Amino acid sequence: MWQVVKRDVRFWFGVTFLSVLMIVSIGNTLFFDGNIRELTMMYNEKGELEAAPFSPS
Numbered sequence: 001m002w003q004v005v006k007r008d009v010r011f012w013f014g015v016t017f018l019s020v021l022m023i024v025s026i027g028n029t030l031f032f033d034g035n036i037r038e039l040t041m042m043y044n045e046k047g048e049l050e051a052a053p054f055s056p057s
């Protein structure tokens with residue numbers, strides 16, 4: 001069984017993909033305390049929309 005699995009490219013691609021997801025998740029928890037950064041719109045004193053978070057491209 002192991003001889004077949006260790007030559008299967010799809011198996012290694014899946015294991016690598018899941019490992020990267022786990023490492024990124026743990027890194028987010030360690031470096032950013034699990035917070036996901038959110039960009040919000042900028043409003044002026046009247047409550048009107050002043051600027052979007054990104055400049056138009």
